[in-house]
Amino acid sequence: MDPLSITAAIVGITAPTVHCIRLLSEDIQKIVDAPETLKSLRNDLLSVDQALASLHTVSDEQWRSLGETVVSQSKAATASCAESCDRFRTALSRWTRHSEDGKLSLRDRTMVGFFKQGYVKSMSEQLHHCKITLSSVVCIATLHSSLQQTQITKEVMTKISRKEAEIAKSITATDKQLAEANAKLGALCLAKQAQDETEADRASAISQVAVEQTVLRESRTLLDELLSGIHTAAANARKDQAQVVNNFGSQNGGMQIGVLNGTMSGITFGKK
Known part of the structure; x- marks a missing residue:
């Protein structure tokens, strides 16, 4: 992993993804009487847009602290998002x-059948999960920077514990979503095609859920890596914070304190 090009590479991947997101958002906005499911999807797109923008605030040093797996999986999540937006x-x-x-015809409005509803729901869930995952990357990167401070505050330790939880x-939720996606894919494959739905509708709905499965698996790997990293960093920080070292000189006349919490009393300085 080239330490000089991580941020540039991330920006290079997020830029086209942001473009795809905004094009899709504009397409939905043009439908003046769009169903509520599509209107809600625009909010999901906006959330992912903001999460992608926040990735640009992560420095090369922070990316290096997160590790190669987090970097590669973040790129994969971003690329998958662009692919899904283009397909949608x-x-x-x-x-x-x-x-x-911009006005839906009666025919188009009544053609929101099983395959289309499943497609929109799957797309919404994918965007929501992408937003949570990318936001977690940024948050953990910030916490890693905090852990590099010479003194770890109680506030930082509280944030670490909260983020671990x-x-x-999120990992538990991802496992649940993955199980649901597996069941959904099975249902789509077995479902009968509605009268007004085409084979293309069926194929695109099945393809979208398959993509959702892939994204969830990639996200699971990324979240596992983030949790492992924050566990290690937090354990080291807690160990350093609790450490107290007393070293006396050869004449039993010196005192050094690494970390001291609380007050001292009954101590005489100087040689005995």
Whole structure:
């Protein structure tokens, strides 16, 4: 991993992803009477846009502290997001092909069947999970910087413990989502095609859930790596914070204190 190019590489990947996100958001915005599910998707897109922007604040040094796995998985999550947005734009164009001037035709509005609903829901969940994962990367990077301080404050230790719990919770949620995605894919494969739905609708819905599975697995790996890293860093910080060292000179006349919490009394300085 080239330490001089990490941030530049991340920016190089996030830029086209942000472009894809904004194009999809604009496409949805043009549908003046869009269903609530599509309107909600725009909020998900905005959240991921903000999470991607926050990645640019992570320095090369912070990326190095997170490790190669976190860097590579962050790139993969970003690239997968762009791919999904492009695919969804194509599907959206197909779904609204009978509509004009931003108003859904009655035919298009009534064609939101099983495959389309599942597609939108899967896309929303993928975006939500991407936002949580990337935000965790930025938060852990900031905590790593805090742990490099000469003195670890109680506030920092509290933040570390809280983030450990949050990531562990995200891992549990990811496992649940992955199980749901597996079941969803099975249901889509077995479902009968509705009268007004095309084979392309079926194929795109199945493809989207397959992508969601991949993204969830990649996210699981990333979260595991983040949790492992913060466990190690936190353990070292707690050990350093608790350490107390007393070294006396050869004449039993000196005193050195590494870390002292509390007051001292009954101590005489000088030779005995």
